[in-house]
Every structure is written in structure tokens, then in C-alpha cells.
Amino acid sequence: MADIPSWERLSPRQRTLAGLTLALANFIVVLDLTIANVSVPHIAGNLGISPDQGTWVITSYAVAEAICVPLTGWLAQRFGALRLFAFGMAGFGLFSLLCGLSTTLGMIVVCRIGQGLCGGPLMPMSQTLLLRVFPPDQRGRAMGMWAMTTLLGPAIGPIVGGYISDNWSWHWIFFINVPITVVCVLAAFALLRPVDTETSRQPIDRVGLALLIFWIGSLQIMLDIGRDHDWFGDPLIVMLAVFAGIGFCVFLIWEATQDHPIVDLRVFRHSGFSFGVFALSLCFGAYFASIVAIPQWLQISMGYTATDAGIVTAFTAMTALTTSPIAARLLGKVDSRVMVACAILWLACMSVLRAHWNTSADFWTLALPQILQGFAMPFFFIPMTTLTLGAVEPQETASAAGLQNFLRTMGSAVATSLVLTGWGDAQRVSHSELAGAIQPEQAQALLSGAGFSSEQIRQTIDNLVNQQAAVVGLNYIFLITALVLVASATLVILSPRPKPPGQVDTSAAH
Structure with missing residues (x-):
């Protein structure tokens, strides 16, 4: 049995079902990265906490996932890919249930940490098992299906999260994971036993x-x-x-x-990897922080429902699906550095475009940068693997891929905290400047003539100033984000030319 290739141990029907199971598992984990973004105001209001504290629901998951990623290789060798995948999926479902049952900030943060620890190995393990399920001539299509779930998750997450929060309850954004994880665990044990990896005791x-x-x-x-x-x-x-x-x-x-x-720092001796992975961290951090801040601003200051805020946010991933095949075909024909740098500069232009938003902007004015941004995303994500992993030795690919994912995830968590802090500070400064620039006597006279009481007048003026301060602060953040993206593109241009795609082992990338 050991001499038989792993994919020949499954029938064509079993391969198809196994591929669908792994793609579904990857989809639900990726979905959870963004499904909570538009629900933060609902969660904060229900738990009696500030929106800033509500973002801990996002950052705790990302940090826990980042910590667990370096352990994935050791865990797979120690327990086998199937057991790691199945128990990670079961733990993800259990903590999803507990997140939905949470009644305090402390409880939901702890449960989100559990979700991240269990979910961290699922993306790389689903890739590993897919490569063992399908023969070499079918792996391209299988990985294409896997990549589609990676793109669809961020697109559908904000819409699903917004709809559930508006029409049911935020608790259900976590409850919906439970039946899916049960199906994936049962299907994994039923279908994937023949393609499990061997185990060995490795030092940790x-x-x-x-x-x-x-x-x-x-x-x-x-x-x-x-x-x-x-x-x-x-x-x-x-x-x-x-x-x-x-x-x-x-x-x-x-x-x-x-x-x-636990983290092989020796891969940083390759300048191509170092430049590429830091550029990836900066760019992904800037991108992820924007999809956290924009839904909050739309709901808190612009009066959008969570569903509408989710739709605005989701346009990026939707349009990314249309250009993914083009980016894949250009890989190997065009210098990866040029593709990635041009894509990042395009993202910087979209940040500058957002920096001109104001409180009178309509839905399509807000959606336009998201739509345009999506066209560039595949030209950033797809060649980045070639750019970074093509710079390391073949035996270092697994370590480099794990470190790349670790820094990308940490970049998103740290950037979220920094952006929300900077936005809050910019709002306070803008509030003071706007309060000193308005003419309160004239405004009070107009509102008094409209029948407002003195208390209503003060509250109305304060609300208007807060609304304007929020968008001014957000514009400031978008300008800073544009500068970070330009710096990221510069790092990519400075990196050495990568190896051709055919010489790069991307099987460990995730």
C-alpha cells in the first residue's frame, strides 16, 4: 500500500467528494476572517462595549492564528495530516459555538483565540491533502478550486455577516459554522484515511x-x-x-x-524573500485594516445597515474573481516584481481616491474604489508566492511558506489596531478644529427657528461635528495607507528577480 501513490487509493468519485470537502473547509475558515468585520457595531452594542473594544474580536482571531501557523509542520508530522485537519476542524466548530453563546467581551475574545488556534492549520492542511488526493495532471484544477474559495470567502463574508446581523442576530455568524464543520469532519474521516501522511516524533x-x-x-x-x-x-x-x-x-x-x-529565521538571508515578505505584510496589513475601518464608518457615521456596508466592502473580492485567470496566465511571462509592484501602486491610487470621501457621498461613490481595487488584487496575491518562495532553497520552502503566512497574519492584526488608533486620534484633532471653526450662534439661531430646544440644538451640532470629524480622520488614514503601499511597492522593485514558476515548489504555500 505504501508503494501505491496516494491518489490511486481513491476512486474518481471519492476524489471529487474529498476535494469538495477540503475546499468547503478552507472556505469556512477564510469566511471567518471577514464575516465579523461588519458585525462589530452589533457585537459591541449587544455586549455593552465600545466599537474599539469590539475589534478585539477580529484581532484576537488573527493573532491566535498567526501563533499557531509555525506549529503546523510539527503537528502534521506528529499526528498526521488527516488527524490534524479533522481535530482542527472539530475545534473550530466547537469554539464557533462558544463564540455564538458568549455574553461578555472576555468570553468571546477567549473563544475567538480558540477559533484561531484551531483554524490556523486548516488552510495549509487542506492544501497538503488536496495534493495527495489528486494526481499531478489534475492538481492545477484542484488548486484552482481551492483558490476560488480563498477569493470567495472575503467576498461573501461581509455580505453574509451583514445580512445575519441585520435580520437575525450576530450570534448566528458563528452558529452557521457548526453544521458545516460537522459535515467536514465526518467526510474527512470517511474519505481521507487512505491519503493520510505518516507520523514521526519530531523535537519541538x-x-x-x-x-x-x-x-x-x-x-x-x-x-x-x-x-x-x-x-x-x-x-x-x-x-x-x-x-x-x-x-x-x-x-x-x-x-x-x-x-x-519554531520559526526558521535563516530564510531571511535570502534578500528576495526578505523584501517580498515585508512588502506582503505591509500591503496586506493596509488592505485588511481598510476592510475593518470602512464598515465601521459606514454604520456608525453614515447610517448604513450592516448588509449594505458588507456589500460595499465585498465588491473588491467580487471583481478580483474576474481578473484571477488573467493573472495566472501572465505568471511566468511577465516579471513577477513588475506585476506585484504595479498592483500595489494601483491599490495606493485607490487609497488616494478614498481620501476624498465626504459625508454626502452616495453608495456608488463609496463602492467605486472597492470595485476598481479588486481588479488589481490577483496581480498582487498570485505572483507573490513566486516572488518570495522562489528566492529560497527547495528544502526551505515549507519554513518560508509558514513564516510568510505568519507575518501576513500578524501584519493584518497589528495594522488593524494601529489604523483604528490613528483614526480615533485624527477624529479627536478634527473635532477640536471643526468645533473652533463653526459659527455656533448662527447655527443655534437656524435650529431654534426650526423649533429645536436648546438641548436638541447642542446635540445636533455635536452630532454634525462628530460625523465630519470621522470622515476627515478616515481620509487622513487613507493617505497614510497610500504612503505605506508606495513603500511596499518600492520594496518589491528592489528585490532580486525570482526563479521561473516551474522551478518553485509552491506546495507548502498557504
Whole structure:
């Protein structure tokens, strides 16, 4: 049996069902990255917390996933790809149920961390098992189906999350995961046993793992609570910053001297990988932070429902589907650096376009940058694998792919916290400037003539100032985002030419 290729152990019908199961599992995990974005105001209102605190629901999931990704290779070798996939899926479903049952901020954050820890290995494991299910001549189509779910998840997530939050309850954005995970677990055990990987006992860098959790946890807690604690005016924030800094330095020294590090830092000796992965982190962080901030602004300041805010946000992924085949065909014919850099600069132009939004903008004015942005996304994501993994040695591909995904996920979590903090600060500055520029006597006279009471007049003026301050602050963030994207494109241009796609082993990429 061991001499028979894994894909020959399944019938064509079993292969099809197995492929659908793995694609569905990947879809539900990717969906969960964005389904909560438009529901943050609903969750915050229901739990009696601020919208800023509500974003912990997003960042806690991303950080937990990032921490778990470096462990995926070791876990797969220790327990086998099938068991890791099935138990990760079961844990994802269990924590989804607990997220839906949460009644406090602490409970939902803990459960989202559990979701992230269980969901982290599912994307790479679904890819690994797909490659074992299908013969080489069918893997292109299988991976195409897998990639479609990766693009569809972010597109459908905001719409589904918005519709459920508006018409049912935010709890159901988590409950809908449960029956899907049950189906995937049962189907996995029924179909994938013949293609499971062999197991072996491998050493694990426990100290490195502990240091990784310590410094990332300290950093993310500092970023999440800093805006509510006067930043470095609070000794707690100073202490967390010191812990994060010292923990990071010790982590780097420890990992650089280990034979079996939890994160293989040696791949950074390849300049192509280093330039590419930092560009990816900056760009993905800027992109992800925008799809967190835009729905919040639309709902809190513009009066949009969660469904409508989700539709505006989802246009990017929808239009990305139309240009994905073109980007795939150009791969190998056009320098990957040129494709990626041009795509990132296009994203920067869309940020500049958003920086001209105002409170009188209609639906299609807001949707236009999202639609245009989507056309460039495949020209960024698809060649990036060639750009980064093409720079490392073949035996380093798995480590490089894991590190790439780790930094991308951390980039999205850190950028979300920084953008929301910067937006809040910009709003406060804009509020002060606008309050000093308006003519309250004239406004009060007009409102008084319309029959408003003195209390209503004060509240109306304050609401108008808050609304304008929010959009001015958001425009400022979009301009900063554009500069970050230009810096990201510069890093890509500076990187060395990658190997041709045929010489790059992308099987470990995720």
C-alpha cells in the first residue's frame, strides 16, 4: 500500500467528494476572517462595549492564528495530516459555538483565540491533502478550486455577516459554522484515511514557542488597550511595551541558535524573500485594516445597515474573481516584481481616491474604489508566492511558506489596531478644529427657528461635528495607507528577480 501513490487509493468519485470537502473547509475558515468585520457595531452594542473594544474580536482571531501557523509542520508530522485537519476542524466548530453563546467581551475574545488556534492549520492542511488526493495532471484544477474559495470567502463574508446581523442576530455568524464543520469532519474521516501522511516524533522548540506567545501577546494587548489607557502615560502600557521589546529580542537570539527552531529565521538571508515578505505584510496589513475601518464608518457615521456596508466592502473580492485567470496566465511571462509592484501602486491610487470621501457621498461613490481595487488584487496575491518562495532553497520552502503566512497574519492584526488608533486620534484633532471653526450662534439661531430646544440644538451640532470629524480622520488614514503601499511597492522593485514558476515548489504555500 505504501508503494501505491496516494491518489490511486481513491476512486474518481471519492476524489471529487474529498476535494469538495477540503475546499468547503478552507472556505469556512477564510469566511471567518471577514464575516465579523461588519458585525462589530452589533457585537459591541449587544455586549455593552465600545466599537474599539469590539475589534478585539477580529484581532484576537488573527493573532491566535498567526501563533499557531509555525506549529503546523510539527503537528502534521506528529499526528498526521488527516488527524490534524479533522481535530482542527472539530475545534473550530466547537469554539464557533462558544463564540455564538458568549455574553461578555472576555468570553468571546477567549473563544475567538480558540477559533484561531484551531483554524490556523486548516488552510495549509487542506492544501497538503488536496495534493495527495489528486494526481499531478489534475492538481492545477484542484488548486484552482481551492483558490476560488480563498477569493470567495472575503467576498461573501461581509455580505453574509451583514445580512445575519441585520435580520437575525450576530450570534448566528458563528452558529452557521457548526453544521458545516460537522459535515467536514465526518467526510474527512470517511474519505481521507487512505491519503493520510505518516507520523514521526519530531523535537519541538518549546522555549521558542513560549517566547513567541509572550512577545506577540504583549504587543497585541498593548496595541488593543493602549488607546483606552492614554498610551505611554499608563504604566501598564509601558510595561507591556518593555515585555514585547525584550521578548522579541530574546526570541530572535534563541531562534537563531536552535537546530529545530519554531520559526526558521535563516530564510531571511535570502534578500528576495526578505523584501517580498515585508512588502506582503505591509500591503496586506493596509488592505485588511481598510476592510475593518470602512464598515465601521459606514454604520456608525453614515447610517448604513450592516448588509449594505458588507456589500460595499465585498465588491473588491467580487471583481478580483474576474481578473484571477488573467493573472495566472501572465505568471511566468511577465516579471513577477513588475506585476506585484504595479498592483500595489494601483491599490495606493485607490487609497488616494478614498481620501476624498465626504459625508454626502452616495453608495456608488463609496463602492467605486472597492470595485476598481479588486481588479488589481490577483496581480498582487498570485505572483507573490513566486516572488518570495522562489528566492529560497527547495528544502526551505515549507519554513518560508509558514513564516510568510505568519507575518501576513500578524501584519493584518497589528495594522488593524494601529489604523483604528490613528483614526480615533485624527477624529479627536478634527473635532477640536471643526468645533473652533463653526459659527455656533448662527447655527443655534437656524435650529431654534426650526423649533429645536436648546438641548436638541447642542446635540445636533455635536452630532454634525462628530460625523465630519470621522470622515476627515478616515481620509487622513487613507493617505497614510497610500504612503505605506508606495513603500511596499518600492520594496518589491528592489528585490532580486525570482526563479521561473516551474522551478518553485509552491506546495507548502498557504
